[in-house]
Amino acid sequence: EAQVTQNPRYLITVTGKKLTVTCSQNMNHEYMSWYRQDPGLGLRQIYYSMNVEVTDKGDVPEGYKVSRKEKRNFPLILESPSPNQTSLYFCASSLERTYEQYFGPGTRLTVT
Amino acid sequence: SQKIEQNSEALNIQEGKTATLTCNYTNYSPAYLQWYRQDPGRGPVFLLLIRENEKEKRKERLKVTFDTTLKQSLFHITASQPADSATYLCALEDSNYQLIWGAGTKLIIKP
Numbered sequence: 001e002a003q004v005t006q007n008p009r010y011l012i013t014v015t016g017k018k019l020t021v022t023c024s025q026n027m028n029h030e031y032m033s034w035y036r037q038d039p040g041l042g043l044r045q046i047y048y049s050m051n052v053e054v055t056d057k058g059d060v061p062e063g064y065k066v067s068r069k070e071k072r073n074f075p076l077i078l079e080s081p082s083p084n085q086t087s088l089y090f091c092a093s094s095l096e097r098t099y100e101q102y103f104g105p106g107t108r109l110t111v112t
Numbered sequence: 113s114q115k116i117e118q119n120s121e122a123l124n125i126q127e128g129k130t131a132t133l134t135c136n137y138t139n140y141s142p143a144y145l146q147w148y149r150q151d152p153g154r155g156p157v158f159l160l161l162i163r164e165n166e167k168e169k170r171k172e173r174l175k176v177t178f179d180t181t182l183k184q185s186l187f188h189i190t191a192s193q194p195a196d197s198a199t200y201l202c203a204l205e206d207s208n209y210q211l212i213w214g215a216g217t218k219l220i221i222k223p
Contacts, residue, residue: 004155033211042116042201042213043156058210090155097209098144103155 002027006091006104013081014112021076021107023091029102031094032074033058034066036087037106043090049074050097081111116140118202118214125192125221133187133217135202140212142204145178145185150199150216159200160187192221 033048045058049068065077091104116137125131148156162178175188199216
């Protein structure tokens, strides 16, 4: 089954404790991205990747890191999480940038 | 400033009627626009993509229009059903190749 998976689905952590949210797709997509979604706001892109070893900042990259060492994986790293990073995070992939995006199930992160 | 707007208030529609959702944008010249459906607690699901040279696109009970002069896209669901109740998001690509999203419109179809 074609899908995008994210782990963990739920995470409660404390300020400053490094964490990684994994994202994996099995569709051989070149384009992957991370979004955060907050109430009343649209999805905001954090980082995106056009292909392996090619990543770029989105709209709200501060406090986040990503890597794309393999085509299927695109982990999101929070080196020192802060409460303002409490949000619902989605990973997405698409064949190319302008194509339809496939989203993961989301990761709800709470930073206390 | 650049922005993309969707009705923030929920849209209540009687079952069987046509639901029309609006997506307006300013200061963008997108080559295409996409519509997605999002159910509570889940990731958005792609519905339709319409390009700037297309006036209208259809898929089953769904229809999207794209007016680059008015800077507006309309999303229609005909013969609406309670199962169509969800939040609908529009998205367009800006000049920096980032996908910019509206906050979504919540659609409620009443039996």
